[in-house]
Amino acid sequence: MITTDRMAAVDANAAALGVPRKQLMESSGNAVAREVRAAADPGAAVALVCGRGNNGGDALVAARFLKAYDATVHLLGRPETIRTDIARENWAALERAEIPTETVTDSADLDLGGTSDGSPDVVVDAMLGSGVSGGLREPERTAAEAINASDATVVAVDVPSGVDADTGHPTGGPDSVAVDAGGDAVAVNADRVVTFHDEKPGLSALDATVTVADIGIPAAAERYVGPGDLLGLDRDPDSHKGDNGEVLVVGGGPYAGAPTLSALAALRAGADLVRVACPGSVASEVQGFSPNLIVRPLPGDRVGPSHAERIASLAAGSDVVVLGPGLGDGDGTEAFVREFLTGYAGHAVVDADALGVVPEVDTDADLICTPHQGELVGMGGATAADPDERAELVREFAADLGHALLVKGAVDVVSDGDDVRLNRTGNPGMTVGGTGDVLAGTVGALAAVTDPFRAAAVGAYAVGRAGDAAADANGTGLVATDLPDRLPEAMRNE
Numbered sequence: 001m002i003t004t005d006r007m008a009a010v011d012a013n014a015a016a017l018g019v020p021r022k023q024l025m026e027s028s029g030n031a032v033a034r035e036v037r038a039a040a041d042p043g044a045a046v047a048l049v050c051g052r053g054n055n056g057g058d059a060l061v062a063a064r065f066l067k068a069y070d071a072t073v074h075l076l077g078r079p080e081t082i083r084t085d086i087a088r089e090n091w092a093a094l095e096r097a098e099i100p101t102e103t104v105t106d107s108a109d110l111d112l113g114g115t116s117d118g119s120p121d122v123v124v125d126a127m128l129g130s131g132v133s134g135g136l137r138e139p140e141r142t143a144a145e146a147i148n149a150s151d152a153t154v155v156a157v158d159v160p161s162g163v164d165a166d167t168g169h170p171t172g173g174p175d176s177v178a179v180d181a182g183g184d185a186v187a188v189n190a191d192r193v194v195t196f197h198d199e200k201p202g203l204s205a206l207d208a209t210v211t212v213a214d215i216g217i218p219a220a221a222e223r224y225v226g227p228g229d230l231l232g233l234d235r236d237p238d239s240h241k242g243d244n245g246e247v248l249v250v251g252g253g254p255y256a257g258a259p260t261l262s263a264l265a266a267l268r269a270g271a272d273l274v275r276v277a278c279p280g281s282v283a284s285e286v287q288g289f290s291p292n293l294i295v296r297p298l299p300g301d302r303v304g305p306s307h308a309e310r311i312a313s314l315a316a317g318s319d320v321v322v323l324g325p326g327l328g329d330g331d332g333t334e335a336f337v338r339e340f341l342t343g344y345a346g347h348a349v350v351d352a353d354a355l356g357v358v359p360e361v362d363t364d365a366d367l368i369c370t371p372h373q374g375e376l377v378g379m380g381g382a383t384a385a386d387p388d389e390r391a392e393l394v395r396e397f398a399a400d401l402g403h404a405l406l407v408k409g410a411v412d413v414v415s416d417g418d419d420v421r422l423n424r425t426g427n428p429g430m431t432v433g434g435t436g437d438v439l440a441g442t443v444g445a446l447a448a449v450t451d452p453f454r455a456a457a458v459g460a461y462a463v464g465r466a467g468d469a470a471a472d473a474n475g476t477g478l479v480a481t482d483l484p485d486r487l488p489e490a491m492r493n494e
């Protein structure tokens, strides 16, 4: 089962793996033709009704695979307005190949052709797929009514046009129906749906036969975090200060650099405001690193249980707490972490010396734990040499803990106890001190704007990518301070 957003991510990841969308479209078109063959014998009249996006493009490809049929392509709109290069290229290929095409500029004129009673044997609905937004507009709306009125077997490409693949309901929902002077929501009523790569949540509710076609998307496009996973994290242009994340880093004492690295990474990963709660003994040192940081000094030279209340009140004003960088393993550290987490019900990234408390603490918080393999074992988890086996062990341990895990390694493993994703960006130069602090801060910033699993997966990917850029510049001489400034580039979805 795959949602529309996840499908877009996987599709972009496939392209990054060297399987571009045009290649996938060739497979999709082939699968559509196979579905037509299953629905009607050679010689049957087939009307392919195509929109101007890639859903239409799939049917433009299918037309080349239907030589044994009396097939006609109906393009809804002028060819110059086809919206994607790959669909346009497939349209041009049809024209040059002299495959019958018709352009329909007024859908009231749409003539599906076919037998004497006015219906073809098969209509392929390739008007709109996963790119639909809102209720059907013209010319697709009238065309959908014409398709529904015909006696033909209707084969929908990917999803019936006007149906939301995630819910099975008409797109746009009640609001779009209300603003639409035409009245009730319109969607194509399909007999068969040929959908791509995986089942879609909304299709099982339809009264249609659903076929899932393998279009050659590699399993790695789902398994490994890729540039597609960055899609949809863009900032709302109307957002205000604080809307894009307020992060509280709690750490420092024996160290001043670690909380600073986390905080700077959180800022570069997109957080609006980052506060650092650290012992007064290191507060001015932390502040001295950057005027972008808001430092909240705590009395003394170590964070301890006496600070739990103050930190809880700072945490209440933040979206995410990053707990652990540079806290050290002094006597009071564990007691503080235990006390804080017991009373906390928000989101937190837990790293370094704070990790040991997680398995035994009773908390309502949603945690993302970022251990390396040694720390994972220290927490009671297990590891293995075989990556698949390791992934399964991490998933099971995350399920036991009830928290998300990001287990660092040459290949990082991320799980929320349900899904598992692997990350293979990064390089051996990143074993240098401080990169884990950068990762914790990055994940913290992301956890303010997306779910814990995705925050961990994207954070691992982005920090690894920043590390790869730093290694290009500095080789194995890279240092952790090379990473934060490279995060914005690493988080571009290309």
Ligand SMILES: NC(=O)C1=CN([C@@H]2O[C@H](COP(=O)(O)OP(=O)(O)OC[C@H]3O[C@@H](n4cnc5c(N)ncnc54)[C@H](O)[C@@H]3O)[C@@H](O)[C@H]2O)[C@@H](O)CC1
Pocket: 007, 008, 010, 011, 021, 024, 025, 028, 051, 052, 053, 054, 055, 056, 057, 058, 083, 084, 127, 128, 129, 130, 131, 132, 133, 134, 135, 136, 137, 138, 140, 157, 158, 159, 171, 196, 215
């Ligand atoms: N992995 C993938 O994502 C793949 C996708 N493919 C096909 O590509 C499709 C998605 O293509 P696109 O993203 O180009 O999107 P669509 O072809 O679904 O829609 C494209 C355009 O329709 C217009 N539109 C949106 N809502 C509308 C409405 N309510 N009324 C009228 N017009 C509307 C918009 O201008 C939009 O750009 C999939 O459904 C599938 O058929 C396949 O070719 C191969 C792989």
Ligand SMILES: [K+]
Pocket: 055, 125, 126, 127, 128, 129, 156, 157, 158, 159, 160, 161
């Ligand atoms: K469709």
